[in-house]
Amino acid sequence: MDLIIKNCKIASSTGLISAGLAIDSSKIVSIAKDVLLPAADKAIDCKGNLVLPGGIDFHVHLMDLGYAYREDWRTGTESAAAGGTTFVVGLGHTNPPSTTRENLRKIIEMAKRKAIVDFRINGAVTAHNLEELPKLAGEGVSTFGEIYMAESIPELEMVEDGVLLEAFKIIRNLDCLAGVHAEDWGIISYLAEKLKKAGRKDPLAHPESRPDIAEEEAISKALLFARRTGVRLHIFHLTTKAGLELIEKARKSGQDISCEVCTHHLLFKREDMKEYGPYLKCNPPIRSEENRRSLWEGLRKGTIDMVSTDHWPLPKSDKEVGWKDIWKAGAGMPGVETRIPLMLTYGVQKKRISMRTLLEVASENPAKRLGLYPRKGVIAVGSDADLTVVNLKEKTKIKAEKMHTKCEFTPYEGWEVVGMPYLTLVRGKVVMEGGEIISKPGYGTYIQRD
């Protein structure tokens, strides 16, 4: 026996179970009252703390190749492990991006050398790589996207409607998932231009240039195209009540859709941009309080499947320039290290969602959408021993300087949370303990689709 973990409150679909775990050869082999646990090489006493299935983050940007100075697969996955996340989906929006088999292989190789948690990589889609999609699927890709319906990064131009529709057809034939960044560029580019002409450079000009209707129209279009092609659809970083209502309606009609919300869209409202300025610049933007509330409601009702982070680290200087001119600031923020404690604190503890819902949105549903359940995403005999242990009684202040990401800031600086992970295991091996990274780079494995 490799390891026993005792004195746990194990988070499961039936509630919290007071018991211990035995782990052997990377798998959970026993869930039992402590006294019944076998002898083992090593024993950890959880002291009654909460043991969660390792988090799965469906949406992170780790930026080898090309932007390793922002985040590489070592720092990014160390940040994940420190935050209780044991599996990440990297979106491959690097330079070059995951648009070809060759590029994808390079990204995977880089990640294999550096990662300390398990991972998969998404395929990228542009007008020019449609014939590569089957090859990418052949390398193990299960999700294509985020497919940009609005301009975003230099390496990945947005796709026009004809390309989107064609891509959906191809992805459906590959039986993969199509994931979209749903914003209508026609609206955004017009408004941004107008605001710039009017001399607006203040932080609030950014969300003003990307109104709710830009997301609503793009989601409406993506749902229509998915319905007509039969592709399974994922909506990345949902932010609006209107979009949520479209998704609910489509789902009731039987469409196969998933959607995610990002931590920062749950925890900030547009007015906060006055204080936080460019640090809250992101796409889609931070929205109104009404939208924010509807997102929590969507989690509660189960319409929103996942909480992801859109983890996008940037140098502080890329943000600071935005105080004078918001258009110049980089968009995006880190998040993979804070997702779970924030959801425990502002979600479960504030009774916005139940513990059961947390398990679903942080681990179980992403695992299912990746085809990895019940191997991952749940604590069960026979499953991978991907776990994180948190203390719900100890309060911690979030500080960027203590984080493992390369990013020098966090929007949650100074926020008090409970449930900061103090122990994380990937396949039965402790990779983080007490905030310290234990694992060597390269322990993480690439897990392709079946």
Added chain:
Amino acid sequence: MDLIIKNCKIASSTGLISAGLAIDSSKIVSIAKDVLLPAADKAIDCKGNLVLPGGIDFHVHLMDLGYAYREDWRTGTESAAAGGTTFVVGLGHTNPPSTTRENLRKIIEMAKRKAIVDFRINGAVTAHNLEELPKLAGEGVSTFGEIYMAESIPELEMVEDGVLLEAFKIIRNLDCLAGVHAEDWGIISYLAEKLKKAGRKDPLAHPESRPDIAEEEAISKALLFARRTGVRLHIFHLTTKAGLELIEKARKSGQDISCEVCTHHLLFKREDMKEYGPYLKCNPPIRSEENRRSLWEGLRKGTIDMVSTDHWPLPKSDKEVGWKDIWKAGAGMPGVETRIPLMLTYGVQKKRISMRTLLEVASENPAKRLGLYPRKGVIAVGSDADLTVVNLKEKTKIKAEKMHTKCEFTPYEGWEVVGMPYLTLVRGKVVMEGGEIISKPGYGTYIQRD
């Protein structure tokens, strides 16, 4: 008394009334049993034929300025009168188009000099004339459009989503109607390119490049933007079942929408392109039989408000080039002269629609949408004496050479119809009799919005 018309079957909302009419100073002043009609300067005996309210065509392209060789306001309105239509809405898609007050005034002046039926002109919308819209409304415009959601003619570039949304806001504040050409250019341009690359030049390549979903997505977007801005919306030339369903749903939810179908979309199906080739090229294209049936069903149920023509004459040479390369052919066809007999023959006589529905879609509903009802669009005491008399028993073969339009062809060449108008009155004056134009150019008046 100027005129009495006796021995009529008057088409009214209560059914066919056997009676006569008296007309004085351009108005109907009596509907009465013939023996009760007053003495008059002139008397016409209808011999028991059907008297319809003059047709109103909500969508015609008369092409002074710039394209008078295709059709000018004289030939176009003579063609209308010969077809039983006493009021036309010209879309102002000329060169220059009705994008500015100055241009609009020029078009109106030209029309005033030439027209023999009454008319109104729509305002045109592009990214560059939004500030002119209030001025256009000030000249009497009540409808803006067709606003191009897809590229169409050189003078009027398509509008991007941001412009569309902004235009809708402005038009709503002017309390006008926004009318859209609803096709998604992103889909069409991609598919056209692909088909061209594949060497396709045959007639069916054209409809293939503009699939149903291109209309469905555009209508979906237009409905959303209209809902969010509160503008009253008109969908020009609806062609798809999917689009119709979206309109039905939106209307049930209380949105203020109207839509029209064109005669050719009711009477041709895609396969006919094999025989008719470039002569059936039009945008949106001729569609499948299933779509065609749903359009008749929409008329029957009242979901479709009007039958219009999108009258767009072209030299025969512009069509003929399309036999070798469909992409080179001009899109569009004439229609204003055949609308009413075709609807009487293939609609009413074939029992696809009732006579009551014909009155609504050919006259009453367009009049209402123009704010002209009951002054126009109905036969009633006090209303303008805009009338046309048709013989439902006499069969006529449609022939281009007998038409009054400059267009040298008609897609209905050789079709047999009943109900070809033999008498048309505008404001109590006979403008056409037995196929001959009686009126001098310039009798038609510009009727601006109230």
Added chain:
Amino acid sequence: MDLIIKNCKIASSTGLISAGLAIDSSKIVSIAKDVLLPAADKAIDCKGNLVLPGGIDFHVHLMDLGYAYREDWRTGTESAAAGGTTFVVGLGHTNPPSTTRENLRKIIEMAKRKAIVDFRINGAVTAHNLEELPKLAGEGVSTFGEIYMAESIPELEMVEDGVLLEAFKIIRNLDCLAGVHAEDWGIISYLAEKLKKAGRKDPLAHPESRPDIAEEEAISKALLFARRTGVRLHIFHLTTKAGLELIEKARKSGQDISCEVCTHHLLFKREDMKEYGPYLKCNPPIRSEENRRSLWEGLRKGTIDMVSTDHWPLPKSDKEVGWKDIWKAGAGMPGVETRIPLMLTYGVQKKRISMRTLLEVASENPAKRLGLYPRKGVIAVGSDADLTVVNLKEKTKIKAEKMHTKCEFTPYEGWEVVGMPYLTLVRGKVVMEGGEIISKPGYGTYIQRD
């Protein structure tokens, strides 16, 4: 020419027309500017007043046989004529009721002798006369009902669900209309018993015993049974918002339903029972303000097809006993004489409904549901000259003592109205003028279904 009426404002579907009418052999033969009217035996000058199509009341109880002391066909139709109503549907809830061919013939004979306006009689339905329904249809019946889903009068026991379903099947096969009194007796009888046991005898105990849900459940059931049998359905005296919503939903799904609201349910609210006591006792009862508002809204939106009266005269003594014990009071009230002026005053003049809507709900829609349109229900050349003329500027106080009904009270005692009819014509003959009945009994004719 029998008669001309000049200087009119004629109410028509196109608006108010300033013109005159000529009438010959009971029909309208001319609508024309006054100067064009022919010479006639008699001329009436309307002095610019409003000429309405004669009212059609879809729901009156004239009580020959058996209860002529309450109202007979002479007083009842004189009351109708005085109120501008030229056609009544008698429900045949007499003693004996219209359950058999023999009874129906007796009722018709009685009515023919006495009536001064035209009429039809409904067939009655009980568990015991199902085999008579075809015979009743054979006598000219087009509507069966009100079919009692709750106990109401001694002569017509309520029908159990199995009978209702069977009756619907039979009525559908006769292509007739099934009309229901939609209240759930299971709820009412339970609550009435409970209230009685609790000692309640006050006026408000009556509506309390018949809550909204009793109507909602009964309408729900009637709609279901009609949907499953395919019968065309009429809901008599709708009173609840919940019921209206069910009807709207069913209609949107394509079901053939009509419904009516009674004047008193539009004009009184439950709290008024404190003041009016037993005089407002009726079934279904007077409801809450919220319901009352929704009924006006239903008229406005066109969901409610007709305004009827459920005219049910009673001796004052039958009401007075209710002050001490509401259970002992008779239910019902007169209405046929006040319907049109009340709707003109509290509907049109207060802008709750348009004049167009008034024409539909008071005349046009009932005529259509009876299969009598456009012979009746509209002012048009060729239609029956059923007309009433009202003065919208003159105010009148409603007084029971001036009414023509046998009923000694009216709930509207002392209410000020405009538009009290001062001239009523049935088939071109003046039957009422200046409040005086001109016609002899027996002028009214029985008009059976085609």
Added chain:
Amino acid sequence: MDLIIKNCKIASSTGLISAGLAIDSSKIVSIAKDVLLPAADKAIDCKGNLVLPGGIDFHVHLMDLGYAYREDWRTGTESAAAGGTTFVVGLGHTNPPSTTRENLRKIIEMAKRKAIVDFRINGAVTAHNLEELPKLAGEGVSTFGEIYMAESIPELEMVEDGVLLEAFKIIRNLDCLAGVHAEDWGIISYLAEKLKKAGRKDPLAHPESRPDIAEEEAISKALLFARRTGVRLHIFHLTTKAGLELIEKARKSGQDISCEVCTHHLLFKREDMKEYGPYLKCNPPIRSEENRRSLWEGLRKGTIDMVSTDHWPLPKSDKEVGWKDIWKAGAGMPGVETRIPLMLTYGVQKKRISMRTLLEVASENPAKRLGLYPRKGVIAVGSDADLTVVNLKEKTKIKAEKMHTKCEFTPYEGWEVVGMPYLTLVRGKVVMEGGEIISKPGYGTYIQRD
């Protein structure tokens, strides 16, 4: 350690887990790979067979008091145990029934003396015991019903609508569940009478007297009353597609409803009555193939929450009389002993439902609706060791003579099934092994609501 069970395929929400179980003091204390199981007083080797959570049957009729000759709590629960069911809900439709605290206590006492599986008892509802409902809740009742909307048994008259509505209000205030037998008696009584008059006595006359619409109307009413009172609702023995659609719609709108289907409605169709005659007589009756299919579809989609049995044993003679006159036959049939193998065979093995769905409908969902989850209804550390072991490879023929119920017949006589339980444990104690009952009467405990 009391017991270990090894070499299992444990059925869980994450799939089938190859592992063993340890049980101590009635609870599951370990789920672990076999080698990790502790030493124990006793060990059972499952030989790789399937271990299911003990079945929970939400609807059985055990007939002490008054009808013990049909089934008593000993034979009934032995039958349950033999069929893999470890918890039954007795409906208390005995003589006297569970209408009063006194009666309920008597039933509980009887059950406590005889039962070998755990149980709860429902409260009964009539017009006469509404004031007893709070007292029944005080004794531990969580569900009231089946409340008869149609006449059924002499002891429990059907409730009129007013009583139903009042009962719902009371039950809601007690925070209990209202369960209805949803058939419209008005329809049934009428049709039965009619059929009898027509001389019909054949088996098919029975289902003909209880058409789909009788259930549809009753469910529609129950849903409406539940919506208006806010009570949580349970629909017993759903049988129609129409009813299912109503439930789906209500649930989508947010109503708190559960429903069950009975094994016999899943496995027989109406035409089978020709062969099986009175043995298939039950209420609601066996339905058409279309209905039967929709019930499987409802299970698949999760709209139907549970499979129950409506276990209602009868002497064979009560059935045999029905061959000559179906009206004389008793309605009902046994089922608790065959539910799980039938569902494994005709559901899971025939791929109509997944194993996951079986767990939900046979154990998990009933446990949740009883407020007993995760104590019961699932195999998890800390849960009650209620288990049954089945062999999916061994085929068994169902024979009434081998059953443990007093009932001398089973409708499934001669049917071949897999998965006949060969071991059943209640709270860690083997109560049945190899078809033999091991437990003494009285081991079963009454588990009242929290």
